[in-house]
Amino acid sequence: MFRLQGSKVLAVDVTGDAVKAKNGSMVAYDGQMAFKKLSGGGEGLRGMVTRRLTGEQMTVMEVRGQGTCWFADRASEINLVQLQGDTLYVESSNLLATDAGLRTGTTFTGLRGASQGNGLFTTTVEGHGQAAITSDGPAVVLRVSPQYPLSVDPGAYVAHQGNLRQSFQSGVTFRTFLGEGGGEAFQIRFEGDGLVYVQPSERNTIAGDA
Amino acid sequence: MAFREINSKMIEATVVPGQRLFSQRGAMLAYRGEVSFTPNLQGGQGGVMSMIGRRLANEDTPLMTVEGSGTVLFGHGGHHVQLITLTGDTLYVEADRLLAFEGTLQQGTMFLGSQGGVMGMVRGQVSGQGLFTTTLKGHGAVAVMAHGGVFEVPITPQRPVHVDPQAYVAHHGDVRNKLSTALGWRDMVGRGSGEAFQLELSGSGVVYVQASEEKL
Numbered sequence: 001m002f003r004l005q006g007s008k009v010l011a012v013d014v015t016g017d018a019v020k021a022k023n024g025s026m027v028a029y030d031g032q033m034a035f036k037k038l039s040g041g042g043e044g045l046r047g048m049v050t051r052r053l054t055g056e057q058m059t060v061m062e063v064r065g066q067g068t069c070w071f072a073d074r075a076s077e078i079n080l081v082q083l084q085g086d087t088l089y090v091e092s093s094n095l096l097a098t099d100a101g102l103r104t105g106t107t108f109t110g111l112r113g114a115s116q117g118n119g120l121f122t123t124t125v126e127g128h129g130q131a132a133i134t135s136d137g138p139a140v141v142l143r144v145s146p147q148y149p150l151s152v153d154p155g156a157y158v159a160h161q162g163n164l165r166q167s168f169q170s171g172v173t174f175r176t177f178l179g180e181g182g183g184e185a186f187q188i189r190f191e192g193d194g195l196v197y198v199q200p201s202e203r204n205t206i207a208g209d210a
Numbered sequence: 211m212a213f214r215e216i217n218s219k220m221i222e223a224t225v226v227p228g229q230r231l232f233s234q235r236g237a238m239l240a241y242r243g244e245v246s247f248t249p250n251l252q253g254g255q256g257g258v259m260s261m262i263g264r265r266l267a268n269e270d271t272p273l274m275t276v277e278g279s280g281t282v283l284f285g286h287g288g289h290h291v292q293l294i295t296l297t298g299d300t301l302y303v304e305a306d307r308l309l310a311f312e313g314t315l316q317q318g319t320m321f322l323g324s325q326g327g328v329m330g331m332v333r334g335q336v337s338g339q340g341l342f343t344t345t346l347k348g349h350g351a352v353a354v355m356a357h358g359g360v361f362e363v364p365i366t367p368q369r370p371v372h373v374d375p376q377a378y379v380a381h382h383g384d385v386r387n388k389l390s391t392a393l394g395w396r397d398m399v400g401r402g403s404g405e406a407f408q409l410e411l412s413g414s415g416v417v418y419v420q421a422s423e424e425k426l
Contacts, residue, residue, distance in 0.1 A: 007359075008358050024374075024423065027373065027377035028371060028373040028374065031369065070419065072422060074358070
């Protein structure tokens with residue numbers, strides 16, 4: 001049901017089911033559609049408390065109806081992710097749309113989140129279906145296997161899925177404090193088995209200047 | 211057709227003697243041959259009256275006339291460029307999105323209030339188009355700028371198309387448009403879905419939509 005039209009527009013054929021999408025990301029539709037605001041972090045009172053505490057306030061809308069709906073977000077590149085029961089970890093600002101069969105939630109990321117400048121929490125998507133994530137420039141998908149761990153610049157990290165452990169790596173030496181650092185003081189290290197999505201652009205992070 | 215796409219952000223125009231082109235002032239990147247660029251004080255075609263009309267309508271984007279013989283490269287601000295070929299029908303587009311168009315096209319200004327009365331004026335304000343829009347009519351090619359890529363959505367009488375006003379670029383054909391609102395109590399209490407206003411286009415024709423909610 002999710003189709004890419006070019007690399008920057010997502011076309012979704014809606015047939016009565018509900019698609020969740022980032023607030024205000026609809027650019028056009030034909031047929032009959034209704035838009036309703038939802039909130040991230042899970043449903044009900046618990047979800048509300050989670051949102052307040054975590055600051056991971058993804059404003060989502062639910063799109064229902066019959067027809068085709070086109071989504072786009074500030075001309076950023078769109079990547080489709082197929083989920084078969086596994087979990088996708090993605091920054092809420094990079095999540096564009098999810099299928100009706102997927103659930104979204106919030107998890108704690110620890111130091112990694114802080115180094116990305118996105119806060120300490122991240123959005124999880126799980127279930128069976130398709131999700132669309134955005135990236136600044138076309139994202140590359142890097143495979144991580146037990147023999148080959150991967151280190152990623154926190155500013156270029158977009159999302160990951162699979163059975164991965166992440167740890168925080170720093171290459172801070174006395175040179176960094178003297179302002180002579182190589183500009184790559186922090187990395188996120190992924191170990192295990194899974195996929196990591198990396199964008200060819202770096203967000204402004206705390207670690208970016210060091 | 212006088213225009214040829216070099217890549218998604220640049221076009222090449224062939225100028226031959228006796229055929230004029232109009233382009234946004236300052237959008238020339240390079241040229242070959244003997245080509246002259248004259249600033250067009252009137253901001254387009256028609257006489258002084260049309261110039262005054264455009265001034266009043268705030269649709270007077272500075273244009274220049276391109277004449278001579280040779281080839282000219284056009285591009286502006288790194289925006290994506292979409293070529294649209296008109297065969298007798300009318301293109302409705304905002305003046306600041308026009309990169310270049312052939313002199314065979316007739317340029318005009320349309321009052322949005324004349325299409326849909328008061329709601330037409332409200333629509334212009336909401337979509338940031340202002341009260342007026344530019345029309346191009348006849349046979350020829352137009353290069354239109356947009357942020358991000360452009361895609362076409364065909365409009366048929368059975369299937370009207372709704373477009374986010376901020377992502378709307380241009381449309382042509384026999385199309386009626388009106389502002390449809392999906393305002394509910396949720397929007398009043400600040401819990402709207404961010405899609406409260408949409409342009410509803412019905413009839414038969416094509417609408418061009420950009421992959422971004424940013425204006426130029």
